[in-house]
Amino acid sequence: MPKPAHVQQHLARIIDSAPREWQNAIRARFIKSAPLPPAGVAMDSQAYARWELGLPSENEQAWAELQELADYEDRYGDALRLNIGDEEICAWAQKLADDVEEFDNRIVVHARTTLSFPKLQSASPEVILQTRIDAVRRIVDMLGVEVSKPIKGESDIARAKCARWWRRRLRRHIARVVEAGAINMGLVHLNSGGYVSHSGLHRRKGQLARNAEALGRTFYKNEANQIYNLAELSALSPSNPAIRGGELMTRIRGTEEYADAHGHFGQFLTLTAPSKYHAMRLVNRGARRWAERNPKFNGADPRECQQMMLALWKRVLSKLDRKKIKRYGLRVVEPHHDGTPHWHMLVWTETEEAALALVEIIREYWLSEDGNERGAKENRVDVKRMEAGGAAGYVAKNVGHIALAEHLDVVQGQEIQMRLGLDHPDQPKPQDNSEMAAQRRVDVWAATWGIRQFQAFGTPSVTVWRELRRVSKDQPQQLDLFCPDTQRNIQRAYQACHRHGEIRADWRMFMESMGGHSCKRQDWLLRPARRAAKDGATNMYGDALTAGPVRGVEIQRGRARGHWLVSRRIAWSHCTEKPMAAHAEGVAADADGVINTAGQAAQTRQALPAAWTGFNNFRGRLPGAAAEQISISGNRESEAQTSRLDPDSAAYQRQALANRFQQAAHFFKNAH
Structure with a gap:
């Protein structure tokens, strides 16, 4: 029969295997004070007293507690087992790749020569290939890792033999499983830092450090024989968050100016998910707000909530297209304090009637699930009108660049600045006292769950802009x-x-x-x-x-x-x-992944070598007479330069080759 000692033994095992930040939450959840016997009953008569009061016996209570522990391990066991470091993940990825390659080689080489695979002795190559694919698919499904497309070809088998492919998917899978366990345990909320757990924040910092190290020690050489590391090149491209943030604000400002010039109607929308997608809820305790477990929580992680909202948005867009309502703007995804995503949208329409129809369609779909719960009609879809001249610069709070912090909103004639939950003066400060603490946690949240924070719609392609x-x-x-x-x-x-x-x-x-x-x-x-x-x-x-x-x-x-x-x-x-x-010397990135080159001395580069031909990259068209004059003068100058060189020198050979190229180009131009 189970006894309380068995419960304590299994509970100690779970606590020892859990992450340090989980242990206090597990103790608070499972360690209960023993019920006191009734007055006048001796301690050795406690069993009789429990029977008198209709309480379960010690054995029955121990059995119930063991079942509760088993249910807990079924729900959070993966998060407990997968809470491992990056070195263990890399070793695991290499082991998986080696095992897949070994097993696949056994199928290919020994299927027809041994008795290991009797069903494949007389099978066709197609059947053998399908057997190899099924084996890889079973391994992926057993581990539960997410793949971008179904496993159905030879190339997918080659991926499963690559440790790099496994490493990327294991890192993503482990980060999401462990973070989902922390959310379900109630460890992600306002009073503990918000948005992500401490282990998730630590994991993201390690990833950024690995990326910065890889960029700093990887060198590339261009046509001019100049050598740069990838950190220097990344600092000059939109992959640098500072440059990407400035480009984003340029797009938002220009979109707003376009809308104001054409007299379009702008709205500021906030869309939230039903309350059952929130793991925690806020309650007022004195002068501050504190978080507690939400009894209606359905166990969905932030990515599942985001997929639900995207599905609703697709239905909204389909109905808007059927009604021929044009819209354009920007969608920003931000987390609540417990990691549940919500949307802020800047939407412009051509007329006010179209704007009202758009809001009604959004309300219809956003209230289709639990629309009758308390506060749903008031808070699920919040709409404000944007005044002309206001700019939706609250997105600068998530971009995390100081050059964007001065941008404010004008909504219903009042200038406002969007604040994240932890930035409110009435809320407790996060443990990280730096100014970028909230932005760092939002970045970790978006990277962990694969959520795109900024999405423009109805505007031209930014790729064309960059090209x-x-x-x-x-x-x-x-x-x-x-x-x-x-x-x-x-x-x-x-x-x-x-x-x-x-x-x-x-x-x-x-x-x-x-x-x-x-x-x-x-x-x-x-x-x-x-x-x-x-x-x-x-x-x-x-x-x-x-x-x-x-x-x-x-x-x-x-x-x-x-x-x-x-x-x-x-x-x-x-x-x-x-x-x-x-x-x-590489250029290191900070905790946000921003590569800062300010204050560094300009690095000297090798001078560009002399061109090996007489051509340049000029592609403009000139009138026939001007082109003829330039071609003749260029040929004469080239011949004069050639005559001054030693016929046996390499320079003479290069100049002679350039002369022949110029003559050929002049001939084909005249023929054209």
């Missing part, structure tokens, strides 16, 4: 033979993407030149242009490549349709040689 910034100045001028309207719009889009002295980049002009708002993908003026994949090109796992990398933008309207504006590209190659000391 136009790389197009050289002469390329838009090559369209002088095409439609004037098309050329004028391309020129405006190109100018809008660049800063001209004190004139900043203008997303509003870019939107107008691209075609306005709420266009279909094929109706925008420009789209990203991709190089065609080479025949037979595959990735490292054997999947055929269907599209090459982006190489510029393509025109989709007018007689210039199909014409490319090629963006400037520099050929890079991986550099294994040791760079100079001036280049070897």
Whole structure:
């Protein structure tokens, strides 16, 4: 018969195997004070007293407590077992890859020669391949890791043999399982730091440190023989959160200016999930608000809640399309203190009637689940009108860049600034006293659950914006033979993407030149242009490549349709040689992943070598007489330079080759 000693033994085992931050919560949940016997009853007569009062015996109570412990391990056992470090994850990934390769080799090599697989002795190659696929699928399903597509081919077997593939999926799977366990245990709430658990925050910091180290020790060399590490290159691209945040605010400001110029109606919406998706609830205790367990919680993690809201939003968009209501704006996803996501949306419509219809459709779908619960109609969908001239800069709080912190909102004529829950003066301060504590935790929350924080809709592609910034100045001028309207719009889009002295980049002009708002993908003026994949090109796992990398933008309207504006590209190659000391110092990232290069001395670079030909990258078109004059003078100058060189020298050979190239180019130009 079970006894209380057995309960204590199993409880001690669970507590010892649990993370340190879980142990107090487990003790508070399972360690109960023993019931006192009635007055006048001796302690050795407690069993009789329990029987008199109709209470269960010690054996029955111990059995119930053991069942409770078993249920707890069934629910949180994976989170307890998978709370491991990154070194253990890497070793586990390597072991899985080796086991899959060994088992797959046994099927392929020994299926027809041994008795290990009697069902495959006379099987066809298709049956053997399907057996290999089923084996890999069973391993993935047993571990519960998330894959991007179903396992159904030879390339998927090759992925399962790769330790890198396993490592990425195990890290993501373990982080989400452990974090979901912490949420269900009630360890993620306002009073403990909010948004994520302490172990999740520590795990994300380790990931950023590994990324910064990898970027700092990986070097690439370009065509000019200049050597950079990836940290330096990343600091100059939108992968740097500071640059990405500035670009985001440029887009928001330009979208707002476009809406104000066209007299469109703007609304600020806050959308939340039903109360059963919240693990914790806030109660007032004196002057402060404290968190307690939500008895209605259904056990959904933040990713499942986000998927539910995305499904509702798709239904909203379908109905808006059926009613032909155009809309555009930005969606921002933020976490509540317990990690449950909620949405803030900036939505512009063409008329006020369309705005009212949009709100009614959103209310219809957002109240379709538990719409009659208390406070649902008042709080599930919150709508405010944006005044002209206000900007939705509260997103700067999540971007975490000081250059964006001055931007405020104007909603219903009042200037406001959105605050995260932990930033409120009445709430307890987080344990991390730095100014970026809230932004760091939001970043960890979004990275752990794979939630996209910022999503624009109804506006032109930001990829086209970035590619136009790389197009050289002469390329838009090559369209002088095409439609004037098309050329004028391309020129405006190109100018809008660049800063001209004190004139900043203008997303509003870019939107107008691209075609306005709420266009279909094929109706925008420009789209990203991709190089065609080479025949037979595959990735490292054997999947055929269907599209090459982006190489510029393509025109989709007018007689210039199909014409490319090629963006400037520099050929890079991986550099294994040791760079100079001036280049070897990497650029470290901070806890937010921001690569800070301010205050560092400019690193000296090798001078560009002399060009090996007489050509340059000029692609502009000149009138026939001017081109003829330049070609003749260039040939004469090249011949004069050649005559001054030693015929046996390498310089003489290079100059002679350049002369022949120039003559050939002049010949083909005249023939054309």
